Amino acid sequence: MSAQQLRDEMVRQLIEMGALRSSHAVAAFRKLPRHLATPEEDLATAYLAEHAVITKTDSDGVQLSSVSAPRIQAMQIEQADIGPGMRVLEIGSGGVNAAYLAEIVGKDGLVVTADIDPEVTARAEKFLPETGYDDRVRIVTGDGEHGVPEHAPYDRIIVTVQAADIPPAWIDQLVDGGRLVIPLRMRGMTRTVAFVRDGERLVSDGFELCGFVPMQGAGEHRVRLVVLHDVEEEEVGLRLDGHPEPDTEALRAVLRTPPVEVWSGVTLAGDESKEHLDLWLTTVFDNLPLLIAKPAARACGLVASISPLGIPTLVEGGSFAYRTVRPTEDPDRFELGVIGHGSSAQEMADRMVEQIQVWDQEHRSHHAHIEVYPADTPDGRLPAGRVINRRHTRVAITWP
Numbered sequence: 001m002s003a004q005q006l007r008d009e010m011v012r013q014l015i016e017m018g019a020l021r022s023s024h025a026v027a028a029f030r031k032l033p034r035h036l037a038t039p040e041e042d043l044a045t046a047y048l049a050e051h052a053v054i055t056k057t058d059s060d061g062v063q064l065s066s067v068s069a070p071r072i073q074a075m076q077i078e079q080a081d082i083g084p085g086m087r088v089l090e091i092g093s094g095g096v097n098a099a100y101l102a103e104i105v106g107k108d109g110l111v112v113t114a115d116i117d118p119e120v121t122a123r124a125e126k127f128l129p130e131t132g133y134d135d136r137v138r139i140v141t142g143d144g145e146h147g148v149p150e151h152a153p154y155d156r157i158i159v160t161v162q163a164a165d166i167p168p169a170w171i172d173q174l175v176d177g178g179r180l181v182i183p184l185r186m187r188g189m190t191r192t193v194a195f196v197r198d199g200e201r202l203v204s205d206g207f208e209l210c211g212f213v214p215m216q217g218a219g220e221h222r223v224r225l226v227v228l229h230d231v232e233e234e235e236v237g238l239r240l241d242g243h244p245e246p247d248t249e250a251l252r253a254v255l256r257t258p259p260v261e262v263w264s265g266v267t268l269a270g271d272e273s274k275e276h277l278d279l280w281l282t283t284v285f286d287n288l289p290l291l292i293a294k295p296a297a298r299a300c301g302l303v304a305s306i307s308p309l310g311i312p313t314l315v316e317g318g319s320f321a322y323r324t325v326r327p328t329e330d331p332d333r334f335e336l337g338v339i340g341h342g343s344s345a346q347e348m349a350d351r352m353v354e355q356i357q358v359w360d361q362e363h364r365s366h367h368a369h370i371e372v373y374p375a376d377t378p379d380g381r382l383p384a385g386r387v388i389n390r391r392h393t394r395v396a397i398t399w400p
């Protein structure tokens with residue numbers, strides 16, 4: 001297949017998935033020869049809708065840079081709602097996404113693309129002239145934590161790296177009413193959130209689960225893995241993101257003891273996402289890190305469920321309980337339940353199942369709102385809900 005045929009097929013899939021919707025974005029994805037940015041990959045791979053090309057990994061195996069998958073780029077561009085003539089700042093560069101943005105903003109717009117890594121901006125400096133977009137793109141090497149004040153204000157800011165916080169520059173450099181799209185990590189799970197600036201606060205207008213490489217520089221803030229079972233192929237652990245230090249020895253011991261199971265009667269369609277349920281559980285429980293396990297850990301019965309994004313797990317003392325699913329008589333539906341280990345397992349699993357039922361009855365049809373306030377905002381000015389305190393901001397998750 002030719003590059004154009006591969007592009008057309010990629011666009012067809014992105015439209016079918018619901019990732020591409022607007023005519024400007026469809027035209028940009030149909031036009032850009034993105035394979036020129038990844039000469040090390042074969043042509044067809046460059047156009048796989050779900051495939052990110054990893055371009056840099058650190059000595060611990062943590063991925064530091066990539067050309068994001070077309071689906072993720074399309075999703076963020078649609079969330080940002082970009083139009084001709086706009087000024088857009090991209091944090092985290094490489095060239096491909098900046099070229100899509102440049103095509104959409106047109107000759108009257110401006111794209112500023114910043115990356116902390118000079119090897120990444122060097123890739124953009126090669127790709128953008130090659131594809132003819134260098135006239136309206138400024139490439140900046142530096143820590144995006146500070147934004148790029150010399151070209152501000154921006155109508156849109158798109159962050160393409162996982163962030164645990166929102167530094168003041170990203171709000172100050174955005175016009176009031178402008179949109180900030182950011183893969184924001186909240187208690188271990190990352191969602192790309194579309195925010196609208198309303199004075200000094202940001203108000204969400206939709207979000208989707210996603211995976212991104214972690215931020216480096218002044219805003220670096222990594223999650224921590226506490227290992228509960230360290231046989232390499234069957235590793236099981238808890239991913240902590242500001243959660244209290246667990247009693248690791250006690251949890252390691254109970255992982256191997258027979259679990260309790262409690263079922264909720266609440267079912268999901270096979271292709272239905274659990275992301276809104278998980279956000280509800282994060283809202284109501286104080287200490288809910290994420291269970292991370294390798295496929296072999298499930299195969300040998302150590303855990304009942306696995307997910308690369310992690311599974312919400314209630315931890316109290318030497319006991320823990322996590323959500324799971326089991327098949328029902330309807331082959332297309334699964335029942336939600338909870339597996340618990342430890343002396344408080346039954347009571348904790350009961351409480352978690354009760355909250356699965358509350359989500360089903362009261363919140364399933366209305367998604368959460370996420371609002372971001374400056375760190376010095378007093379409690380009384382925050383909406384009622386779960387508050388995640390970071391260095392620069394207080395992130396409030398509320399439910400209608």
Ligand SMILES: C[S@@+](CC[C@H](N)C(=O)[O-])C[C@H]1O[C@@H](n2cnc3c(N)ncnc32)[C@H](O)[C@@H]1O
Pocket residue numbers: 064065066067068069073090091092093094095096097098114115116117120142143144145160161212213214215216217218219
């Ligand atoms: C997923 S890649 C960006 C993908 C790119 N937008 C594309 O066209 O597909 C994330 C990038 O963020 C960069 N990055 C990490 N921390 C950063 C920071 N503090 N400021 C600017 N860039 C940063 C990394 O070097 C990496 O290249």
